[in-house]
Amino acid sequence: MDEQLLGPLSADETMLALLHSRAEAERLRERERLFSALLESVNSVLWALNWQTGEIIYVSPAYEQVFGRPIALAMTSYDVWINNVYPDDVEYVQETLNQVLQQGAMESREYRIIRGDGEIRWLSDKCFVSQRSEAGMPLLVVGIAEDITEKKRMEEELQRLATTDVLTRSSNRRHFFESAQRAFELAKTTAEPLAFLLFDIDDFKKINDRFGHQMGDLVLQRVAECGAQMIRRGDLFGRIGGEEFALLLPGCDRELAEQIGVRLQRAVRQLMVPTPQGPLRVTISQGLAVVKEDDKGLDALYARADEAMYKAKRQGKDQIVQG
């Protein structure tokens, strides 16, 4: 219509329009090359999902490096992406994606994937709804998935250092009592039994004095190994003092806890720590207490186990006393 109003274009005008559209096309190609180069240099995986069809409509080149799988595989459906998610995290990934749809965005969701070579890696995914389903436009969810495996490893290492006793690799005192507090509260609400076994190496000062501090450390490590062998899933074991250790046994009544104490006593007696003067024998004294209905706090349980342990020492050591 414009053409009718303005009249037909002259040859020069046509040439100019042609040149202009060529330059425009070249500019677009240049931008595309720039975007491709940028996407290739980004280590994170950019992705876009058509929510209605379940199609992954875009993944950036980093996919191949992060997932260790060909891009063509990812560009099929969302199910293929989900198949790469570590089984324990699938539910979380599905739930959080639904939340993205409700809230419009999610800053970070962390989950594990299984790479093509079987390696498990951690991803942090920032995603948002890029296009609402309006006027026939598809509903698009886009995201940036970053490989945070190294960061996770460092976090885990820091957590391990903060909660573990360096010498014996058992829980340190603070972590033991924090976890014990939670186990105590749970036992009180569920009325499940809970046992506390406290033990201390006998005449440890003499071991240090006679064989040196290094040998003392070795004895601590070997005794700690015996303690660690007693625990099942859900139990706690920690070094709560110099040569003092504790076992917290949820679900264990007095009888069962005593059996564990007897096994521990035997395991320690059987230890033979090599020294230049021949194998060194070690014994421990144990105090055993179980949670009572009127126990107000963990302190009450701990105090009974402590009192019982000192009674075991006074009564000649190498024995278990009930508190």
Ligand SMILES: Nc1nc2c(ncn2[C@@H]2O[C@H](COP(=O)(O)OP(=O)(O)OP(=O)(O)O)[C@@H](O)[C@H]2O)c(=O)[nH]1
């Ligand atoms: N090698 C070593 N010794 C430690 C460590 N922590 C504490 N000790 C020593 O453990 C000894 C504990 O001595 P005591 O409290 O007298 O106890 P004990 O000699 O075992 O005597 P009983 O408890 O009555 O059997 C002290 O000499 C501490 O120096 C450690 O990490 N390594």
